[in-house]
Amino acid sequence: MGAMAPELSVVVPMFNEEQVLPLTAARLRGVLDGLGVGYEVVAVDDGSGDATAGVLAGLRAGWPQLRVIRLRRNSGHQAALLAGLMRAGGRFVVSIDADLQDPPEAIGAMWRLARAEGLDVVYGVRADRGADSWFKRVTAGWYYRLMRRLAGGQVRAHAGDFRLLSRAAVEALRGLPERGPVLRLVVPWLGFASGEVGFRRAERAAGRTKYPLSRMAALAADSITSFSAAPLRVATWLGLAGMLLCLGLTAAAVAAFLLGATVPGWASVYVAVLFLGAVQLLCLGLLGEYIGRLYTAVQNRPAYFIASDTADDTARDVASGASADSAGVGWPAPMVNSRR
Numbered sequence: 001m002g003a004m005a006p007e008l009s010v011v012v013p014m015f016n017e018e019q020v021l022p023l024t025a026a027r028l029r030g031v032l033d034g035l036g037v038g039y040e041v042v043a044v045d046d047g048s049g050d051a052t053a054g055v056l057a058g059l060r061a062g063w064p065q066l067r068v069i070r071l072r073r074n075s076g077h078q079a080a081l082l083a084g085l086m087r088a089g090g091r092f093v094v095s096i097d098a099d100l101q102d103p104p105e106a107i108g109a110m111w112r113l114a115r116a117e118g119l120d121v122v123y124g125v126r127a128d129r130g131a132d133s134w135f136k137r138v139t140a141g142w143y144y145r146l147m148r149r150l151a152g153g154q155v156r157a158h159a160g161d162f163r164l165l166s167r168a169a170v171e172a173l174r175g176l177p178e179r180g181p182v183l184r185l186v187v188p189w190l191g192f193a194s195g196e197v198g199f200r201r202a203e204r205a206a207g208r209t210k211y212p213l214s215r216m217a218a219l220a221a222d223s224i225t226s227f228s229a230a231p232l233r234v235a236t237w238l239g240l241a242g243m244l245l246c247l248g249l250t251a252a253a254v255a256a257f258l259l260g261a262t263v264p265g266w267a268s269v270y271v272a273v274l275f276l277g278a279v280q281l282l283c284l285g286l287l288g289e290y291i292g293r294l295y296t297a298v299q300n301r302p303a304y305f306i307a308s309d310t311a312d313d314t315a316r317d318v319a320s321g322a323s324a325d326s327a328g329v330g331w332p333a334p335m336v337n338s339r340r
Contacts, residue, residue, distance in 0.1 A: 005091060006039050006089065007038050007039060008032070008093075009042055009090030009092070009093045010041045010093075010095075010096060011084030011094065012041060012042065012095075012096055013046055013080035013081045013083075014045060014097075014098040015046040015052075015074060016049060017052050020100065021056065023100060024098050025063070035107075042069060042088050043068050044080045044083050045069065045070045046077070047072065069084060069308070070306075070309075071304050071305060072307045076303075079304040082180075082181070082303055083303075086170075087309065087311070090167070091166070092111055092164055093165045094107050094111070094165075095163055097161065101201055101202050102199065102201070103200075103202065106124055106162075106197050110122040111164060114164055114166065114195070117195060118193065121164065121165055121187060121188075121190075122163065122196065123159040124160070124163060124197055125156060126158040126160070127198035156188065156196060160184060161184060173186070237285075238285070242278035242282070243278040246271075246275050246278045249274055250271050253270055
């Protein structure tokens with residue numbers, strides 16, 4: 001008989017979080033132990049260069065539900081989050097950052113709401129961002145308004161990567177061909193029944209932010225380019241605008257020529273340069289549309305590489321023991337309960 005999957009998996013991507021980890025572990029364990037259900041905590045070490053790996057090893061010695069996945073190199077927050085989601089085995093999977101700005105205490109409310117209303121996705125929505133700077137609040141508002149316009153109204157405003165997914169939703173993510181999706185846009189796009197739980201966003205409990213302005217700008221750029229062809233269409237619209245402007249300037253040049261207000265040959269060269277430049281820009285825009293689609297289809301590089309997973313080590317240890325106790329009896333693959 002195969003091992004039963006836990007009711008709840010909590011995925012925690014982290015990079016250089018040695019200072020905040022003891023605080024995060026204490027609060028998270030208190031919340032999860034209080035739910036009274038089987039759970040696992042999947043800590044994804046995204047190639048940390050500090051003592052994060054050592055702190056996790058120490059925590060795991062006294063916390064059997066803690067599972068540690070290490071990536072070979074720093075692959076980025078979204079890649080680490082995806083690695084945890086793809087390896088989590090729970091019936092419901094919650095993702096939360098390690099900095100305690102998203103409160104672990106909201107996990108119970110998200111899980112109960114999903115069970116009570118049969119939801120596949122429950123978003124943690126930042127109802128109060130008072131702990132953020134004015135600049136962060138303004139840019140976040142711009143980001144979500146832009147994403148809702150590009151990706152559709154199903155994108156929840158001020159819903160980051162603190163969310164609960166059912167096993168069905170996780171398997172749908174697993175089936176997507178994308179290797180580096182922006183999850184806060186892809187998850188709403190899947191169309192599963194969803195709800196939300198509001199919370200007050202707190203200040204980082206310890207350590208330094210891993211999302212400075214440069215990374216926030218990179219996330220915005222990834223969100224736009226991975227979910228919309230709008231940047232490519234800019235060249236097309238510029239080409240069309242250039243053609244319209246060319247027509248107007250052509251008329252002005254002809255009028256100037258008829259009025260004798262030009263030097264010989266100026267009008268023809270002027271019009272030719274304008275027209276050819278506008279047509280070239282239009283053609284580049286059209287080519288960019290197709291090249292961008294081809295590029296997205298053929299880019300198939302993995303978003304991350306797994307260095308180790310303590311669940312694999314445990315499975316090997318149990319398999320060795322089972323082989324010693326009973327010849328010919330192997331370790332069965334873990335069973336994953338599908339919600340639907």
